[in-house]
Amino acid sequence: MSRTYNFSAGPAMLPEAVLKQAQEEMINWHGSNMSIMEMSHRGKEFVSVAEAAEADLRSVMAIPDNYKVLFLQGGASSQFAMIPLNLMAKTGKADYLNTGMWSKKAIAEAKRYGDVNIVATSETDKFTTIPAFDSWNLSDDAAYVHYTPNETIGGVEFHWTPETGDVPLIADMSSTILSRPIDVSKYGMIYAGAQKNIGPAGLTVAIIRDDLIGQAGSSVPAMMNFETHAKNESMYNTPPTYGWYLAGLVFAWIKEQGGLAAMGEINKRKADKLYAAIDGSDFYANPVEKQSRSWMNVPFTLANSDLDGDFLAGAKDVNLVTLKGHRSVGGMRASIYNAMPEAGVEALVSYMAEFERTKG
Numbered sequence: 001m002s003r004t005y006n007f008s009a010g011p012a013m014l015p016e017a018v019l020k021q022a023q024e025e026m027i028n029w030h031g032s033n034m035s036i037m038e039m040s041h042r043g044k045e046f047v048s049v050a051e052a053a054e055a056d057l058r059s060v061m062a063i064p065d066n067y068k069v070l071f072l073q074g075g076a077s078s079q080f081a082m083i084p085l086n087l088m089a090k091t092g093k094a095d096y097l098n099t100g101m102w103s104k105k106a107i108a109e110a111k112r113y114g115d116v117n118i119v120a121t122s123e124t125d126k127f128t129t130i131p132a133f134d135s136w137n138l139s140d141d142a143a144y145v146h147y148t149p150n151e152t153i154g155g156v157e158f159h160w161t162p163e164t165g166d167v168p169l170i171a172d173m174s175s176t177i178l179s180r181p182i183d184v185s186k187y188g189m190i191y192a193g194a195q196k197n198i199g200p201a202g203l204t205v206a207i208i209r210d211d212l213i214g215q216a217g218s219s220v221p222a223m224m225n226f227e228t229h230a231k232n233e234s235m236y237n238t239p240p241t242y243g244w245y246l247a248g249l250v251f252a253w254i255k256e257q258g259g260l261a262a263m264g265e266i267n268k269r270k271a272d273k274l275y276a277a278i279d280g281s282d283f284y285a286n287p288v289e290k291q292s293r294s295w296m297n298v299p300f301t302l303a304n305s306d307l308d309g310d311f312l313a314g315a316k317d318v319n320l321v322t323l324k325g326h327r328s329v330g331g332m333r334a335s336i337y338n339a340m341p342e343a344g345v346e347a348l349v350s351y352m353a354e355f356e357r358t359k360g
């Protein structure tokens with residue numbers, strides 16, 4: 001029986017091979033007669049798992065040596081606060097780009113800690129565009145520039161990296177990390193909740209350049225201080241061990257697929273197929289400007305929204321689930337992260353054609 005194609009924005013699908021390996025190792029990890037989740041995070045077994053996961057992530061993303069990789073909890077949403085708490089005091093000011101709902105949440109949190117300058121916003125375009133870089137109003141005294149390379153809800157994605165010179169660029173990559181090769185050295189910090197493209201919910205990965213660690217003031221709680229986690233190899237307190245282990249399996253799986261170059265090719269092909277189906281029909285529409293369309297989250301509407309319920313029910317009958325769009329956008333949204341097989345996208349495309357033929 002084939003697995004359900006789950007188009008959820010997160011928690012999202014995991015590679016079947018990873019789930020099977022986790023299943024095989026569940027009761028008896030590597031001959032220990034214990035599950036990895038029952039083991040001390042400080043024991044040599046788990047430490048070996050943790051180190052291998054970090055090494056594989058470093059090799060897959062080509063992370064330079066002057067960056068720390070942290071395995072944290074609290075989701076990307078905690079980073080919305082940790083970033084200003086750790087980095088804003090330097091000048092009391094930070095630059096934020098506003099391209100959608102996740103940008104807005106990051107901005108709202110940063111405003112608690114200092115001056116937030118909105119360098120540009122696409123809100124008047126209902127977040128269907130990315131403001132051209134030459135229109136950005138960057139400050140000369142910002143402690144950092146924050147942006148959201150892929151807006152999970154709007155389906156808007158940067159296919160370029162902003163150049164912010166000496167001002168550290170910070171990216172919320174929750175829904176696009178590992179989807180293609182990137183140049184980590186262009187960023188001061190990259191962070192992502194795991195549940196979209198890394199592993200299960202409960203783990204947050206942060207990749208931080210060394211010079212941005214150790215800048216927090218003394219009033220910043222230990223658990224919110226990057227330095228605490230960096231100094232303790234993400235084991236200041238009990239880390240989310242099972243999530244870390246599963247993330248390690250996913251990183252190894254990506255290596256087996258041919259790394260991020262291969263993932264990027266597959267992801268582009270999947271996205272191209274789905275957008276071609278949408279653009280090739282008068283019945284389906286995607287509102288995002290073509291050059292900023294996401295490879296990961298593809299919102300689309302039906303010409304007649306009264307048919308939304310039928311569309312979703314029929315999709316479920318053929319094993320295609322969680323296609324309902326976010327309430328702020330309406331219609332449908334297909335999230336097609338790394339673990340969504342190309343066959344899943346093809347099944348969706350054929351279902352869309354069939355639905356249009358019979359009901360459209």
Ligand SMILES: *Cc1c(COP(=O)(O)O)cnc(C)c1O
Binds near residue numbers: 010151
């Ligand atoms: C899902 C998501 C978040 C929130 O992540 P949590 O781990 O639930 O806090 C933040 N930013 C983006 C871009 C997301 O897609």
